[in-house]
Amino acid sequence: MNKNQLTAIGVGVAAFLVLFVWMGPFYILQAGEQALVTEFGKVVGTEKEPGLKMKVPGIQNVNFFSNRIMTYDAPAAPMNAAKGIKVVVDVSYRWRIQDLKKFYEVNSNGDMAVAMRNLSARINAKVSDVVGENTLDEILRNSNHILDVRKDQQKDQSTSSDPSFLESEVLPINKGRRALSKEMLEKASAPDEAPSLGIELIDVLIKQIRYQSEVEPSVYARMISDRKKEAAVFRSEGEGQKNEIIGKKERELQSIISDGNRQADIIRGQGDAEAAAIYAQAYQQDPEFYAFWKAIQSYKDTLPGLNKTMTTDADYFRYLYSPRGR
Amino acid sequence: MSERNVTPGFPFRINVKMAILVAAAALLGLTAFTSVYIVDATEEAVILTLGKVSRTEGPGLRFKAPFGIEENFNVPTKRNIAVNFGTARGNNMPTLDEKTESMMLTGDKNIIEVLWSIQYTIVDAKKWLFNLDPSAREATIRDIAQTALNQVVGDSGVFEVFADRRKEVQAETLKLMDEIFARYDVGIKVNTVQLGNVAVPRSDVQDAFSDVLRAGQERIQRINEGQELFNKEIPNAKGQALQKIQEAEGYKAERVNRAKGEAARFLAVLGEYRKSPEVTRTRLYFEMVDSVFKDQKNVDLVDKKLEGFLPLKNLGAGVPR
Numbered sequence: 103m104n105k106n107q108l109t110a111i112g113v114g115v116a117a118f119l120v121l122f123v124w125m126g127p128f129y130i131l132q133a134g135e136q137a138l139v140t141e142f143g144k145v146v147g148t149e150k151e152p153g154l155k156m157k158v159p160g161i162q163n164v165n166f167f168s169n170r171i172m173t174y175d176a177p178a179a180p181m182n183a184a185k186g187i188k189v190v191v192d193v194s195y196r197w198r199i200q201d202l203k204k205f206y207e208v209n210s211n212g213d214m215a216v217a218m219r220n221l222s223a224r225i226n227a228k229v230s231d232v233v234g235e236n237t238l239d240e241i242l243r244n245s246n247h248i249l250d251v252r253k254d255q256q257k258d259q260s261t262s263s264d265p266s267f268l269e270s271e272v273l274p275i276n277k278g279r280r281a282l283s284k285e286m287l288e289k290a291s292a293p294d295e296a297p298s299l300g301i302e303l304i305d306v307l308i309k310q311i312r313y314q315s316e317v318e319p320s321v322y323a324r325m326i327s328d329r330k331k332e333a334a335v336f337r338s339e340g341e342g343q344k345n346e347i348i349g350k351k352e353r354e355l356q357s358i359i360s361d362g363n364r365q366a367d368i369i370r371g372q373g374d375a376e377a378a379a380i381y382a383q384a385y386q387q388d389p390e391f392y393a394f395w396k397a398i399q400s401y402k403d404t405l406p407g408l409n410k411t412m413t414t415d416a417d418y419f420r421y422l423y424s425p426r427g428r
Numbered sequence: 429m430s431e432r433n434v435t436p437g438f439p440f441r442i443n444v445k446m447a448i449l450v451a452a453a454a455l456l457g458l459t460a461f462t463s464v465y466i467v468d469a470t471e472e473a474v475i476l477t478l479g480k481v482s483r484t485e486g487p488g489l490r491f492k493a494p495f496g497i498e499e500n501f502n503v504p505t506k507r508n509i510a511v512n513f514g515t516a517r518g519n520n521m522p523t524l525d526e527k528t529e530s531m532m533l534t535g536d537k538n539i540i541e542v543l544w545s546i547q548y549t550i551v552d553a554k555k556w557l558f559n560l561d562p563s564a565r566e567a568t569i570r571d572i573a574q575t576a577l578n579q580v581v582g583d584s585g586v587f588e589v590f591a592d593r594r595k596e597v598q599a600e601t602l603k604l605m606d607e608i609f610a611r612y613d614v615g616i617k618v619n620t621v622q623l624g625n626v627a628v629p630r631s632d633v634q635d636a637f638s639d640v641l642r643a644g645q646e647r648i649q650r651i652n653e654g655q656e657l658f659n660k661e662i663p664n665a666k667g668q669a670l671q672k673i674q675e676a677e678g679y680k681a682e683r684v685n686r687a688k689g690e691a692a693r694f695l696a697v698l699g700e701y702r703k704s705p706e707v708t709r710t711r712l713y714f715e716m717v718d719s720v721f722k723d724q725k726n727v728d729l730v731d732k733k734l735e736g737f738l739p740l741k742n743l744g745a746g747v748p749r
Contacts, residue, residue: 106444113451120495130479130496134558152479171612173564175571178528194571196564196612238537242582248535251585272536279579304612307575311582312531318539322633325538329636333643340647347654354658355665362669366676373680377687384691388698394709395694398716405720411728418717 127156129164136169138202138212148202167205167212171196171304176222180314181230183238188314191241193229193286196304197221205300220299225306228289232282237273242311244278283308463494470506472553475499481554503553508619511569513577514543515624531629532578538586543624546573546605552615560614569616576604577621590626598623 130153131137137149140163149155150169157164178192199205202212209217233241249272277285286306313321385392412419420427466489467473473485475492476499485500492498514530530541548569550556560568580600581589589597601621609616628634701708721727 106448109448110444113448132476132479132499133481134561135479152476152481154478168561168563170559170561171564171568171614172561173568173571175567194567194575196568242533242537243535244579244583247583248585251588279582305608307571307608308578309571309574310529310531310578311533313533313539321537321539322630325628325633326636328538329633329640333636333640336640336643336647340643340650343647344650344654347651347658351654351658351661354662358662358665358669362672365669366672369673369676369680370683373676373683376680377683380684380687380691384694387695388701391698391701391705392694395697395712398712401716402719406723410721411730414729414731418714 127159129155129157131155131166134168134170135166136199136202138165138167138206139163140165145203145206150202165206165212167199167202169199171198173197174218174222175309176226176229178310179226179230181233183233183241184236185238187238188317189233189238189241190310190312190314191229191233191308192310192312193225193306194309195221195225195287195290195306197301198304199300200302201298201300203300204298208297208299217299217301221301221303224299225286225290225303229286229306231289232286236277236282237275238311239273240275240277241279241282241308243275244280246274248272249274279308459494462496463491463498465490465492465500465502467500467502468504470504471502472505473500473502474553474557476501481558484553501553501557503550503556505550505553508547508549510545510547511573512543512545513570513573514541529574532581532589534581534586534589535583536585539629540581540586540589541625541627541629542577542581542589543626544577544622545624546602546621547619548616549619550615551617555613555615559612568612568614572605572608573601573621576601576608579604589623594623594626 129137131149131151133152135152137155138145139147139149139157141158141161146162155164173194173196175194176192178190180188180190183189205217206212209220252272283306286308287303290306291303414422465473467485467487469487471487473490474481475483475485477493478497482498490500492500514526530543532540532542534540546569556565577597580597584593584597588594598621602618605618605621609618628637697708697712
């Protein structure tokens, strides 16, 4: 054997070793995966820890499955909430394979489609149950936030910019959306008569709740009538508040004017009184002369405008017929 | 013509040396091909050694053990990833599903359509890779986002979502999403929840909503009208009242002054009168008659003692010329 032949053999052995390692007793289990080992179709073991693993080449077969969270979006299903309200509830759920051996055996050798069919059948029934036992308010809302807001608005009517207290009935709730979603999870994962699917259900989330399309027209009609009521309230409130302001204005006007008149009258009275006092104080000193004086003043003021016919009786004419007087 | 050997055969001789060289080159090439990888500037690579998480690498040209002994998973940890809802995801019109996901029911049972989007970042590449199945990644993010916003909208009044509490709705949805993602421990952080257009699905319902807004405007307008009247008339009335008071003050001053004047005049005359009463009295009397009759013509004078005298004066017909 020459050197070249030796090298060729060396390379050949190396290639065989690589091939052996590739095809043979080793396999790599990646993080996030789990493996199921079968012997001629029979499950002989499962593996969850990642790393380099051994198997019997040619006899054992390794099937890989996810060891991570998986998701399933169930088709949105029509259901009846309490009182026969027709709704569509769209749920999705997170799950993972917990018991791979069972998962593999129960679901047609780990067929995902079969597993999802089994799981969703089970969950849909529970979702239907929970929805049917609760009012739409309970499923839809998570708190009594809206009621609190309305209460505040009624308390504070002066700033009723949003008269949503008019809107369709909102019932107080006890449990709410998240609690019911938890209830769905608990019921669906409860170990009951149905055989385990080897699945751990992580959550059941209510993605969406809507009315069934056949009742939508009546919902829209209600929305319209709600809005019409609201608009009417706004309008009458506007008129009402305007009238209130006008009334307030009239009251103020009367109050201002009458108050002005009152003050003016008081002042005039004061003037009159003061004048009277001044007059009295002066005239008192000789009432008789005052009468004469006033008469003379008055005659001067009033007589010039009148047509006059005098009689000679007047004292004025005392000297008319005699220089010595009458 | 000489004979030529035309027998077909190997065009060249098998050279062992060359074969080994080719094999070695192929091996080297394969080794290089399976051991070199590139990490993008926005990425982080998680390395699995024989399936186990061994390390993470930053951006650049990187090396790993060849032949699948080590494997790299690049995760775009520095990217802000946007997800849209209710709008067309392709270039086409929105599909029925895309339209349906925008439908929401408010807490007061109004049907609304919400277009919205979220942005998230993968903050923990390992958790993202190994806690959430690759097939579940997009769906899970969409599901959680929808669950969270639907819950928050389901807890709000229709006007809160339209305008009043938009910001709060976004913030609450973000918080709720982060809460759920934290429960799964999948290494995602939601950065923004952005509500786009929020509308009512049907045009007749839209009209009813618009009419409410209009009515609200009209309400404010009415109130303003009233307030305007108020503001116009009240100061005017106040002015009028003040005017009346001023006039009264004027009246008072006039009255008092006149009284003072007249009193003073009277007292002055009285003073004189007291010095010589008879003369003054007579003088005053005649002065009065003077002033009354001086400029008057056609004053009739009648002597009642003349019997049978018929005065020429025709009463009621004015003064004859």
